[in-house]
Amino acid sequence: MVEYLKKIDPNIAIFVGTTLIAFISWLIKSLIEKPLIESKSTFNKFFDKRIEILTEIKVKLSFILYFPRDDGSKEFKEQLQSLLIKDGKSCYLNKETLDSVIRISIEPSTNKELVTRVIGEIDEDLYGQIHKVKDEIDFYKNYSNFNPFKRFIGFALLSFQYLLSFLIVISIVAIFFFLFITGSIFSKIALILLMIVILYLINKWMKK
Numbered sequence: 001m002v003e004y005l006k007k008i009d010p011n012i013a014i015f016v017g018t019t020l021i022a023f024i025s026w027l028i029k030s031l032i033e034k035p036l037i038e039s040k041s042t043f044n045k046f047f048d049k050r051i052e053i054l055t056e057i058k059v060k061l062s063f064i065l066y067f068p069r070d071d072g073s074k075e076f077k078e079q080l081q082s083l084l085i086k087d088g089k090s091c092y093l094n095k096e097t098l099d100s101v102i103r104i105s106i107e108p109s110t111n112k113e114l115v116t117r118v119i120g121e122i123d124e125d126l127y128g129q130i131h132k133v134k135d136e137i138d139f140y141k142n143y144s145n146f147n148p149f150k151r152f153i154g155f156a157l158l159s160f161q162y163l164l165s166f167l168i169v170i171s172i173v174a175i176f177f178f179l180f181i182t183g184s185i186f187s188k189i190a191l192i193l194l195m196i197v198i199l200y201l202i203n204k205w206m207k208k
Contacts, residue, residue: 050092051129056083057093057101058122061115068110080105097121 060080064073080101084090090098100118104111180191 046092047129047132051126053083053089053092054122054126054129058119058126061101061104061119061122064104064110065112065115065119068112073110077105094125097125 057080060076060083063076064080067073067076084098084102084105093101097118100114100121104115104118176191176195180188183191
């Protein structure tokens with residue numbers, strides 16, 4: 001094998017190696033980076049639209065709550081109905097909120113308790129959405145700065161965090177692999193079950 005490798009033309013080896021690296025880079029870009037970018041774009045469009053619709057519905061519900069009499073709330077209820085059937089905006093609401101808003105918009109009398117509860121639910125939903133925006137803003141503020149020195153420090157710190165996370169993950173995987181290879185059959189079963197639990201918890205945490 002060694003003798004065969006020595007006979008290979010260095011230029012061919014460099015060409016093959018460069019091609020392989022380029023192929024791997026393209027594969028990573030196609031399978032990981034591109035789907036992530038497309039998913040982020042879709043998420044941002046949905047995210048912005050949902051905040052806009054939730055805010056608009058909350059405002060109309062607030063007016064209904066402030067003017068609970070039939071003659072005062074009728075106009076806002078009609079506006080709610082129009083909003084829900086326009087451009088498929090109802091699909092941006094979860095089922096419970098949508099059902100409650102429809103009920104509020106079609107009932108002649110105003111159920112103050114229901115309106116108050118729905119406004120509270122929308123507030124909680126908006127808080128969660130806006131909290132995500134705040135996280136993005138904080139991330140940008142911490143790691144992006146017009147000052148070149150601060151920008152470099154932020155980039156270095158972020159790189160260190162990624163590197164540290166990578167080393168921790170690699171270390172854990174190596175430990176699991178070593179224990180799996182050297183352990184008994186019962187240890188292997190326990191490690192597999194533990195890995196399943198860890199992956200489940202990580203998946204649950206990522207969805208928050």
